[in-house]
Amino acid sequence: MKISRPRGTNDFLPAETVKWQHLENILKEVSCLYGFYEIRTPIFEHTELFQRGVGETTDIVEKEMYTFSDRKKRSITLRPEGTASVVRAYLENKLYASGGPVKFYYTGPMFRYDRPQAGRYRQFHQYGVEFFGVAEPAADAEIIILAEDILERLGIDDLEVSLNSVGCPACRPKYYEKLKAYFADREDQLCDLCRSRLSRNPLRVFDCKNSSCQAVAAGAPKVADNLCAECEGHFSELKAILDVCGVKYSVDDFLVRGLDYYTKTAFEILYNDGGTMKAVCGGGRYDNLVEQCGGKPVPGIGFALGMERILQVLEEKNLIAAEIPGADIYAAYVGRESMGTVFGLMKRLRKCGYAVETDYSARSLGSQLKNAARMKVPYALIVGDDEIREGVVEVKDMTAGTQEKVAVAEIENYFKGRMLND
Ligand code: HAM
Numbered sequence: 001m002k003i004s005r006p007r008g009t010n011d012f013l014p015a016e017t018v019k020w021q022h023l024e025n026i027l028k029e030v031s032c033l034y035g036f037y038e039i040r041t042p043i044f045e046h047t048e049l050f051q052r053g054v055g056e057t058t059d060i061v062e063k064e065m066y067t068f069s070d071r072k073k074r075s076i077t078l079r080p081e082g083t084a085s086v087v088r089a090y091l092e093n094k095l096y097a098s099g100g101p102v103k104f105y106y107t108g109p110m111f112r113y114d115r116p117q118a119g120r121y122r123q124f125h126q127y128g129v130e131f132f133g134v135a136e137p138a139a140d141a142e143i144i145i146l147a148e149d150i151l152e153r154l155g156i157d158d159l160e161v162s163l164n165s166v167g168c169p170a171c172r173p174k175y176y177e178k179l180k181a182y183f184a185d186r187e188d189q190l191c192d193l194c195r196s197r198l199s200r201n202p203l204r205v206f207d208c209k210n211s212s213c214q215a216v217a218a219g220a221p222k223v224a225d226n227l228c229a230e231c232e233g234h235f236s237e238l239k240a241i242l243d244v245c246g247v248k249y250s251v252d253d254f255l256v257r258g259l260d261y262y263t264k265t266a267f268e269i270l271y272n273d274g275g276t277m278k279a280v281c282g283g284g285r286y287d288n289l290v291e292q293c294g295g296k297p298v299p300g301i302g303f304a305l306g307m308e309r310i311l312q313v314l315e316e317k318n319l320i321a322a323e324i325p326g327a328d329i330y331a332a333y334v335g336r337e338s339m340g341t342v343f344g345l346m347k348r349l350r351k352c353g354y355a356v357e358t359d360y361s362a363r364s365l366g367s368q369l370k371n372a373a374r375m376k377v378p379y380a381l382i383v384g385d386d387e388i389r390e391g392v393v394e395v396k397d398m399t400a401g402t403q404e405k406v407a408v409a410e411i412e413n414y415f416k417g418r419m420l421n422d
Pocket residue numbers: 080081082083112114119120121122124125126128129130258259279280281282283284285301302303304305306307308309
């Protein structure tokens with residue numbers, strides 16, 4: 001029986017991985033401009049980290065985690081997102097000790113057992129940033145500006161930031177009570193899951209996909225009308241900075257995000273995927289998460305971009321042209337006896353940075369040159385007994401069709417400065 005890849009996962013072949021690399025290079029470059037440096041955390045963590053970090057009432061923890069026991073019967077989970085892991089690493093490596101702001105970025109695979117469809121996978125990749133130690137709205141503005149900058153550099157300039165404030169522990173309890181009362185009166189219209197979560201986290205009804213729950217949620221009290229003065233001030237200040245910077249955003253009263261750790265700012269950047277709005281980016285502030293994970297209180301904020309989704313948008317808009325670079329030189333030869341000389345020449349040319357291809361089975365010169373033409377290499381070397389004896393190789397310009405003899409000792413100099421594939 002053939003073994004196929006697990007549902008919701010992808011093989012990325014070289015024609016696609018060049019596009020991933022192009023995207024990753026831009027992400028790395030822009031991150032450094034904003035002072036975010038790379039952190040790499042394990043792909044699996046103790047399950048408890050996500051239970052505590054992401055939250056017990058989230059879809060992620062309730063039904064989407066890849067959790068298993070290791071050989072010592074410890075519960076291990078493949079990371080469903082990056083923030084909880086980065087917070088754990090921040091604490092474990094005592095990065096709070098500097099007292100100043102700490103900024104990271106990361107890229108890598110995340111795992112969620114969701115129903116796969118276009119743009120939604122069980123193994124997907126995120127680029128994320130996490131910014132610790134600044135409670136002021138300037139940090140919120142900085143990362144939203146960073147997200148917009150990334151999209152702009154990629155050529156995507158028509159996506160808008162959807163923004164909201166989800167309150168803090170000071171204003172949330174009163175708001176939750178109001179919400180619970182509102183939903184309790186309409187409990188019969190809610191799905192089983194929302195009903196079961198109601199007492200623990202009424203916000204979850206807002207991101208339930210069930211149409212009846214959505215209809216009930218549309219009339220619910222808005223968090224924006226129930227913010228404390230501190231949260232309201234924070235939100236106004238953030239909006240003022242974004243306005244001055246010309247960041248396009250719209251306030252979405254019902255944006256609450258699907259993770260429990262958010263406080264104050266929450267935002268998403270959406271795109272239209274064949275009629276359904278999907279998020280390419282989601283993030284927000286999490287001022288209590290570090291404490292919840294066992295540290296002293298340190299404010300934090302971050303976001304993550306879905307890399308498959310970004311690449312999908314880039315493809316649709318024809319904004320990504322990265323191609324496999326291909327070889328510069330094809331080293332053809334006559335007879336197995338010439339192979340040693342050819343491998344020596346190839347090593348020298350590769351040392352100079354040229355991509356060199358050859359034939360590994362000493363086929364006829366005709367079929368080797370046909371292969372070179374198919375690969376669209378600009379130059380072919382032809383090495384035969386006579387050439388080896390004379391200490392020369394034939395160099396064929398594959399575009400002009402011309403051919404000339406070049407001394408073996410001069411081969412690097414001959415190619416220096418010539419236009420090759422890029
Ligand atoms: P999230 O909204 O769960 O946030 O995920 C961020 C982005 O990852 C989404 O906007 C989407 O583009 C992508 N994404 C999520 N699930 C899938 C999936 N199944 N298939 C493909 N793409 C997906 C977080 O993960 C937070 N950790 C973001 C954050 C960082 N908040 C603060 N810091």
